[in-house]
Structure formats: C-alpha cells, structure tokens
Amino acid sequence: MKQIKALALFSGGLDSILACRTVAAQGIRVCALKFVTPFFGHELLADEERFQKDTQLKYGIEAELVDLSKGYIELLRKPAHGFGKNFNPCIDCKIFMLRRARELMEERGASFLITGEVRGQRPMSQQFDTLQLIEKKAGCHNMLLRPLSAKLLPPTLPEQQGWIDRERLHGFAGRGRKGQLALARELGITDFPAPAGGCVLTDPLLAARIERFYAGMFIIGPEGITVDDIRLLLIGRHFRLPGGHWLVLGRNEKENSRIAELRKVDDCLLFMPERSGPMALLRRADAGNLELAALAAGLVVRYGQKNEGSLPLPGDVQIEYTDGAEMLYGVTPLHDDVFQEWLV
Ligand code: SF4
Incomplete structure (x- = not known):
C-alpha cells in the first residue's frame, strides 16, 4: 500500500517537532516545510543541506526550506487581519504559509497538512475561532490536522479516512507546556529551542x-x-x-x-x-x-x-x-x- 504523506508547517520549535513526530509515529511520511523570510529563518538559506541534516539527526524529521520572502514583504504592507502587539501579522502570516503549503501538496504528493498549533496557546492566532478562520481563508478546510490539540478540535480528513488514529493524538490546550515537555521526554527529544523567539516582527x-x-x-x-x-x-x-x-x-x-x-x-x-x-x-x-x-x-x-x-x-x-x-x-x-x- 502506498504510504500516505503529509506536509508539516515546521517552525523548528518544540510544538512543531512534536506534531511531526506524533504523526510520523502512525506510519505517515511527514515532510516538514520550514518557511523563511528576512524576518525569520533567512540565515538558514546559506546552508540548506546542513539544516536538513541537523533536523534529521536531532529530531528524525525530513525537512526542507521554502523561501517566502517576496510575497511576505508585500503582505506586511497591509495585512487584512492587522498586527499583534508589535509588527507581527500572525493571522495573515499563518494564512499565507498554509496557502503555500496547500499549493505544494500536489507537487509533493501529500494528502494533508499538519501544524504544531495548540488551541488557546497564543491570544491572537490560536483561539478556536481564529484557528477555524485561518484554516478557511487558507483553503485548507478539513485537511489541516493539529495533532497536539486534535482531541479538542473537530475530526479532520486523515482521521475520517482512518489514516490516523485520533485516539493517539493529543488534547493540549493553553499556555502551559507540561504536556508537551512530557511528550518530548517520552520521544527522547531533549535538545530543542526555547519557546518564542526567531521572528523579529515580535x-x-x-x-x-x-x-x-x-x-x-x-x-x-x-x-x-x-x-x-x-x-x-x-x-x-x-x-x-x-x-x-x-x-x-x-x-x-x-x-x-x-x-x-x-x-x-x-x-x-x-x-x-x-x-x-x-x-x-x-x-x-x-x-x-x-x-x-x-x-x-x-x-x-x-x-x-x-x-x-x-x-x-x-x-x-x-x-x-x-x-x-x-x-x-x-x-x-x-x-x-x-x-x-x-x-x-
Ligand atoms: S510570530 Fe512571526 S512567524 Fe510566527 S506567526 Fe507571528 S508573524 Fe508569523
């Protein structure tokens, strides 16, 4: 049987690592997309091979870089959903990344998308209504799985199709990180970046x-x-x-x-x-x-x-x-x- 493939939005932070590993543990081939712009991650473009090797070695995740610079510079002129506390257009940023990931699905032969979002973790972009809005605007309805909070969200295509066992997904919510840290320990992930950071727009x-x-x-x-x-x-x-x-x-x-x-x-x-x-x-x-x-x-x-x-x-x-x-x-x-x- 052909292995089902998923594309993940991969920030490189613990939540995105755990999301990839949770889905990969169910036999899905996960390809992590690390989006970069001059505002975050751009320096990685200098040596993509190294980034790929490090991600594979440290976390057992297959990853690639996707440069979004051009469109992102434009997006910042007038993001439809405004800015967060600083110059961070988090909602439009996520919609933009998801749209790009959605476009890449066919090219990469992927059947669904994954993010490491946790319901209620961030005030602006991870409340339930906002998660739904982002998904809808990005044209990803039903095909976006958030494995860390999946049990608190409606079932998505991979669960409905039986590619993923919903029971083996998680129900993390809010700002606390206890659950994620315990899962990291369970998966033997010890070396990961501190939460937040990496995006100069914040x-x-x-x-x-x-x-x-x-x-x-x-x-x-x-x-x-x-x-x-x-x-x-x-x-x-x-x-x-x-x-x-x-x-x-x-x-x-x-x-x-x-x-x-x-x-x-x-x-x-x-x-x-x-x-x-x-x-x-x-x-x-x-x-x-x-x-x-x-x-x-x-x-x-x-x-x-x-x-x-x-x-x-x-x-x-x-x-x-x-x-x-x-x-x-x-x-x-x-x-x-x-x-x-x-x-x-
Ligand atoms: S913090 Fe930066 S990279 Fe993350 S969603 Fe907001 S704008 Fe995008």
Whole structure:
C-alpha cells in the first residue's frame, strides 16, 4: 500500500517537532516545510543541506526550506487581519504559509497538512475561532490536522479516512507546556529551542524599526523594499540623516563585514582606513551630495576608536562609491547633540 504523506508547517520549535513526530509515529511520511523570510529563518538559506541534516539527526524529521520572502514583504504592507502587539501579522502570516503549503501538496504528493498549533496557546492566532478562520481563508478546510490539540478540535480528513488514529493524538490546550515537555521526554527529544523567539516582527525594537521603514521613514521610500533592505535593518545603528537619507553603522567587526556584504551598486561605504571603527553604509546615496557625505563621515569618526577623553579625535574617512573613492581628511566627530534625533 502506498504510504500516505503529509506536509508539516515546521517552525523548528518544540510544538512543531512534536506534531511531526506524533504523526510520523502512525506510519505517515511527514515532510516538514520550514518557511523563511528576512524576518525569520533567512540565515538558514546559506546552508540548506546542513539544516536538513541537523533536523534529521536531532529530531528524525525530513525537512526542507521554502523561501517566502517576496510575497511576505508585500503582505506586511497591509495585512487584512492587522498586527499583534508589535509588527507581527500572525493571522495573515499563518494564512499565507498554509496557502503555500496547500499549493505544494500536489507537487509533493501529500494528502494533508499538519501544524504544531495548540488551541488557546497564543491570544491572537490560536483561539478556536481564529484557528477555524485561518484554516478557511487558507483553503485548507478539513485537511489541516493539529495533532497536539486534535482531541479538542473537530475530526479532520486523515482521521475520517482512518489514516490516523485520533485516539493517539493529543488534547493540549493553553499556555502551559507540561504536556508537551512530557511528550518530548517520552520521544527522547531533549535538545530543542526555547519557546518564542526567531521572528523579529515580535521583537519590540526591531519591529518598531521595520514598521517605521514601511511607513516611509527614509527618502528611498517603502515602495521597492528588498530582502537586503530588511537584512540591513536588522543589524547596526541606524540614522535618518537630514533629507531622510539612510545611514547604517556597524557596531562590531561582524556587523561591519555584513554591512560590506549587503552593499549594492548605488550605496556608498565609509570607513577609517587608519583607525578601527564602524563601517558605514549610505543606502542608495547621491554620490555628489558632499554635505551628506560630510555628515556621514562625522558619524563614522564619532563612533570610531577613542584615543583620550570622551570623544574621538578628528580622523580621515574614506568614501567608496561604485565608480571610485575619495578621502576626507581630518573629519571632526559629530557632537552627540547634533545627531541624537537622527537615531532610528
Ligand atoms: S510570530 Fe512571526 S512567524 Fe510566527 S506567526 Fe507571528 S508573524 Fe508569523
């Protein structure tokens, strides 16, 4: 008999691990889809093979990455069901992921879907009515099994068809995690990520920055937001220079390297060749705007290595444009009073 296959929405958190394992324990072949966007999980794309091996090794789960970046950047402009506490559009996010999973079902030969949602666990997206709404809007009616709360929810296709024994599913509800932890122990799962985390849209500071970016804080405008814009927003110190220009400064060597990697052709880079300090990036900068370059250079020196006293001494700053470079000599550090309001 052909083995029944299911696709799981896999966040990598304990609940999604348990959901996959619960269903796999009933002889179903589970393929876990880890959706990524620049707001969560994007770094995994750098080495998908490793992610797959780790997931298999640690949890015995077959997994793959699905990049949702493009549509997700659009979704954040105006999610139909609004935002949670921060800039997290959880209901629309889940509908979006489920729709994609639903589309992939045929291609992957899967007969139903799984999520690790637990009824009543989160105020916004996991109340009974909301679970039903998400399922309906995603076009997954009856084909979405939530194994951790299945006993508290109406039977779904895999249970009705006898592919899954409902009695061997669970009835977890609410925020407590006792049941899940006991099940993890039973399945020998000890190494799993802490609950929550991983989605920057729920991080108060980063989410506020992203929200302001979407609201048009910078002169470059929110119309053509790219994946790299978002990745840049998540590192370093950000400034909105006069005129709305966007400047990012690295706070350490790692961020400096990331900033240099994320540079695009119309960006310019600033740094002090003779002294350690931040790498700065002026996004989509006007190369001929000397006033702007001078302000950016003043910030680079301000956050550069200090010699004596509370402010660094004047320093030389190199500005690299796509088609050339120039040096500004003896740049005076900007005084804090000048730029405090520019910090984003
Ligand atoms: S926390 Fe982030 S990833 Fe999770 S549902 Fe909400 S928006 Fe989506």
